Amino acid sequence: MAISENQIADAPATHYGRLNPNTIVGAAFFILALVFLYYIIPNYISSPPFMQHPLLSPKFLPQVAGWSVLVLSLVLMVSGLRVPPEREPGDELRRGxxxxxxxxxxxxxxxxxxxxxxxxxxxxxxxxxxxxxxxxxxxxxxxxxxxxxxxxxxxxxxxxxxxxxxxxxxxxxxxx
Amino acid sequence: MISTSTKLFKSAVVAAVASVTLAMTGVAHGEEWPSDNIRLVVPYSAGGTTDLLSRKVADLLQKELTTVVVENRPGAGSTVATAQLARGGRGSDHMLVMASPGHTIGASIYPNLRYDPVEDFVFIRNVIDIPNVMVVPASSPYNSVEEFVAAAREGQLSFSSPGIGSSIHMSGELFKNLTQTNLIHVPFRGSGEALPALLAGDVDVAFENMPTVYPHIQSGKLKALAVTTAERSEFLPEVPALQEVGAEFGLGDYVTSAWFGLIAHKSFPEEAQAKLGAALEKIVESKNFKSFLPQFGAVAGKEVGDEFRAFVADELEKWAEVAEQANLKR
Amino acid sequence: MENFSEVMSLFLSVDNFIAIAVGVLIGVVVGAIPGLTATMAVALALPFTFSLEPVTAILLLVGIYKGGMYGGSITAILIRTPGSPASACTLLDGYPMAQQGKAKKALKTALYSSVVADVISNVALIFFAAYLAKIALNFGPPEYFWLICFSLTIIVSVSGSSVVKGLIAAFLGIIVSTIGLDAVYGTQRLTFDNYNLMDRVSFIPLLIGLFAIPEVIDFYTSKVAPHIRTAVTGASLTWQEFKASLKTIIRGSVIGVIIGAIPGTGATSAAFISYSEAKRTSPRKDNFGKGEVEGVAAAEAGNNGVAGATLIPLLSLGIPGDVITAIILGAFMIHGLTPGPVLFQENLTLVYALFCGILVSSVVLLVVGNAAIKYFSLIADIPKTILLPIVLMFCIYGAYAVNNSTFDIGLMLAFGILGFVFNRTGIAAAPFLIGFILGPMFEDNLRRTILISKGDPSVFFRGPITWVFVLLTVASLAFAVRRYWVTRN
Structure with missing residues (x-):
């Protein structure tokens, strides 16, 4: 995993630049998680008028999952910016x-x-x-x-x- | 012994092959109903109680009328299959749905139903009735409905069910409403998951179907406090009906059961209704069917035609109110 | 001895052997067809058993069950199409092996570990049923809750190259699993007022969509590559390799037996837990997910270990642990028998006759499985240009047949696109599947525990079983973190 800046400069063809799958996926999931947390959950998950315990809320698990995705996608995005991943060999077959x-x-x-x-x-x-x-x-x-x-x-x-x-x-x- | 069972095995294979060839050649096109295979739609997935009972009925019906193809169309508490039936259209004169409490409970819970659960159908016959039993764990301190209600009014007791909107859940909600107690509903997914919690005493009571709990009542792991039918069950003759012991707690009208009956689209031809009705009558009276029922702690359904319709209308009224009270109405 | 002859007279009939053979064969074939599961086969075979002798009827159904458990792995290995949910784990190493031309080895590994696990499971059923049933009864909501927490830690080991991406996939799976009516309050969650989403997302369309469809999309978005012959070429499993995997197989079987004996947990979890344990203890950790024999062995041992053990709560308590055993329970009832303690008192000879038949079914599985490998591996000789359109057709028909619903076809294709995106971005699909399966179990048992606690949180730690799983969860997490640090530095 740990690749120094030097190595990246040495082998540009085998590695992605800053705009690599990890940053893109991270950014995409970050935005999706925000939409999910602030638009979809409030509008499409209804809570009952009365609950015995806050952990029983129908929103609880989706919120936990949503926040986790938000944090993890941020981690992914940052790591993608810091250490661009290797290119996969199969990519050539996809051109043209x-x-x-x-x-x-x-x-x-x-x-x-x-x-x-x-x-x-x-x-x-x-x-x-x-x-x-x-x-x-x-x-x-x-x-x-x-x-x-x-x-x-x-x-x-x-x-x-x-x-x-x-x-x-x-x-x-x-x-x- | 061996030779008879070999014969039976062969005859089962022959029957399977015969039904295939019959289906492939198509039944002769006469004017008389049935002019085609009958489709029996089960509104739940394969393998459940409704499916099992439907396949048995289909098997018997096949011998009386014509090939019966069983089709599972689960979804939204049986309302997806029922909506499909209500739409009618081509082939609806050979299509039946095995309706059950889900027909009325589903109609009370799910939003924007696109059909009227009573007006849009022809009610052929209620075929099978399975009583529910009010059971408590063997370790429970309560030995009668009276003791149980008294305790439930004091503190918080809980009841289990195989899922929200099941007849077992709704039976509990109805009990809660009528007795003015504050039972907590603990939902499981299927009776297989709910039963261990009840046996272990994690929940205090359940209003389970007879066949699920009967063996555990017999082995002493569960105590039956009452049955939910109007009269005592022949399987548990010493256990009172909830109606007879619960009148003072408001349970005087408490009747619930799991019923299974055939319904069809409202345009279902009268000739077909008559023929089907007669065939079902014959089945219900048959030895084969009568020996099958006790395995499920069941009795043959009685309501036929409009009587069945009135029964369903009553059920609908009852469950709609319970759903309203339990905050389940969407 | 008198009993013995009675048992034998019940068991030694031509019908029983035919029933086992036919059952296992149907199971293997149906299990191998994408979208058709052993559950479906058992349900559909049930009406044909009405007229059979009780022992024969139940052996037929048990045969289908066992055959189906193994059959699912064949297409998982050959064409990345899991025939059953549990074989999604077999695919992790089985498919890469096939791609490397080691399909035969993978299939044989799967078969032999299945058979060994099956035998161990049956022995457990026969000798430890009473004891294991007691454990099962001690599993209430808090115990399940911790068991699920422990199971969730396996996500780390199936995350492939990136744990972060694996966790994202798992949480996405959890989000998808919450679609439908809320289990406690009945309120709508993420259904967008669509009737087809009121129940949860169907499992089979998700499974096929996630694993099989991306292969199809991938093929048609690449240039036509030369066909790799995967079947006939390649060596079989050597005795050395089998011996090396034996420890893993036995461990997997034991995990399967324990999970199987606890109602409602399922073969899929068992397969993944076994896989994760194998990976954790293996010296070739890094080869897991890239075509490791032990990975296939662990997955298959885990899921087949469940089969015999699910009969433990069924026979001894009358409690069905999954849908298949619920159907088998129905078969018992139709024949006038009630599983549970009463069965052992009143029909002991019948129970032993059943046990004999179940033991025989393991042998039959070995024979039928070997034949199946021979014929099914012909699939791999078909060029992808012809094979994939036909695979897609099977997937579509299968997805439709689950609920007779065209909505499920659309759902499957949508998950196919998601799976393809996952593939292209290096996100493992297995954690998504685990999140989808375990998410609802986690939530359900958390809520049930709160509901039965009546406000007293100590119920979460009410007995030794809860503590065992708390410790396992913590240990598993600690191990994962340590490993993460070691590989980083």
Whole structure:
């Protein structure tokens, strides 16, 4: 952990500068903790009119946690300023990732998060799998057949073997 | 012995496979109800008492009508599942919910309910009734309701429950209101957590479901002071009903029980109501069901149709008032 | 001897063996599927046991329970997707091992420590049930309170590279755990008037979101990397390594047994406490979290040690320690049996027949587990481009199936994003999980203690058990502080 200023100057590529993840995360949590303590707790946690003991308050634990985060994030921020952390080697893989690849992943997430009931388990599963296969640039058509087959298989497994109902899809239901 | 049980094991497997194939091929599309699988929605998670009882009823109902698919939809004290039923829409003519005290208590506690717990539903039948028992630890100095109330009026005694808004909690709150005592509520998460505290005497009393405490009453670790039903229970014939011993403390009207009954959307077809009612009647009278009930210290529910609706309306009134008094109304 | 033959006639039936085998198999498979837990499998299997003989029915459920405990670790190790909450701890070292091409070793370690812990747990159930049950009954709110305080100190050892960040994560987990209706007053906490938040945040979506989803996001926000074959390559666990871990495994099992015997504490805590102890006493402390065999062994021993022991309060007191044992209690009742002292008086032969079956289940677990490793490790041969979309699909279906709610899907994805941010900023996710699990227990027991104290704070220190845990808590904290100073200087 303890790295002298000298070392930082010697190896600038392997270390972050003053604006490093620790300072950013520390600052972000510091602000979030302030918002939590002074806006969210008073407005979104209601206290009962009568309590036997102050420690019984519904606000007690959230306040303790909130203050702890506030103090700890300050510590993190200060330590980040004093001793910038090392860079991780994996970062290189992250440069220049195509927007389409990331966009298709987000699209798959949106399909699951917002259209699961409309499209049904099978429909959204097929669509999301196709989107994610496209994101990786898979060209083999057989693989896309897999994208169609797997959700069907898994859905049937859930519904009939495990007795766990999954939605059939409101869109298609209207047609039958 | 071995061969019969092997047979049973096989028949269970066959039944499972049959229900799968039946479900996959879909039931023939006739005009008569049921034209589809019946969905029985359990408003609590899998594995709880409501779930267990629902699956038993589904199992029996399946033999009378058609495939019954049990679905768990827990949330906000059973009100999430009930709200879903109240919305109706496609398939609501084959959808049932296993309602329980949570139906009325939830309606009394949770804010902005988007349905009327009585008007928006068809009440098919109350199927199972489980009494609550007022129990104190074996080490407790109180041997009767009278002694207990006297002590509770003097000092501060506490009662445990498996959670806020449970019928066990509300039974305690009702007791507290009617007897004008100052009992402290100590909430746990589930009866499994609440029971050790009661056995050890960390809390003074509980109004627990019969099946939870019955074995401990038998083994002498808990003392039953009273049962909460209108009449004595056949399982504890020597224990008085709270009504009969508590009249002088304002408990003359004290009746609570954990009931479990089927309700449907208000547009549920009359033909279906009749068929379902008849099937349930048959189930309730069946040997299988009658031998199942005692395991839960339960009796078959009596209220059918409008009688059941009136019962629920009464319950709702009672719990709404208790929730108000206990500061639980949001 | 007459009893012995009765026991054997109850136990030695083809059905029982089928039930154990089928149960363990279902458990392992379901446990390995993300989002489907052993709890769910036991609940869903229950109706099928209505028509079985009582011993057969209960052995089937116990088999599922045990299989599920182990099965959860398979996908945790291979694809960082814990099949059950307890296996989140196995993942800490299991997944790094798989990444280093030592998947087989990790899986075998998990299996052997599970089986050893299972045997120890069963032996404890059979021989010390009465004694352990007594301890369990002495656990009231103050004792739980100190036990939880002690458990919270393990956060330090799973914080990864930065204790400060780990503590932040833990407190964030505590904040998330307070969402829902207040347990004592029923007032709304952080629900923002949303119905889906009135109960607490569901556990499974949080668990999968925090661990599995970040892997998916990470993959699609990086360039396509060459596929690392993790399964078939790599050596198995050597006898030397197993012997070296044996002490850890036995310690973990004992921790599991004690935690399991106390109702309502759970396998997840046991796994983490065992892990933390292993790390504390290991000469290779710094390798923990980076693919340490002993880490996997400790986690699995802890969580499987719980399985047999949770049956102790159930059988001897009729008190279910968790949801699974509550369902098994239901199974007993459906068959006209009441667990508790009465069961030992009236149905002793049945109890012993059950014990025989439970012992056999450990052996079955070994066999089924080995087969499962063989087939499940094929997963690791699938390139990530194909595997991850399918994993995501399982996660989504699983998250939905817990409560039949699309809200939980959104919740899981949201925790996925949080987990991804944690990954990128070097914050460990395990402390968040521990905060989420232990936060409510801490608060509940603090409040219960205050409520039963009737104004007398001495109840917090009312007996030897409270003092034991107070001392353990202080010692654990002191140790953590000392270690912090040593590494700093």
């Amino acid at each position: 990732v195509s927007v389409i690849r990331q966009g298709l992943m987000v699209a798959a997430g949106v399909v699951y998060a917002f259209f699961f009931e409309q499209l049904g388990a099978i429909g959204s599963g097929v669509l999301a799998c196709v989107l994610l296969f496209l994101a990786s640039g898979l060209r083999n058509p057989l693989i896309y057949l897999l994208a169609a087959a797997f959700p069907v298989l898994v859905t049937l497994l859930f519904i009939y073997l495990l007795n766990v109902p999954l939605p059939a899809g409101e869109l298609w239901e209207a047609w039958f």
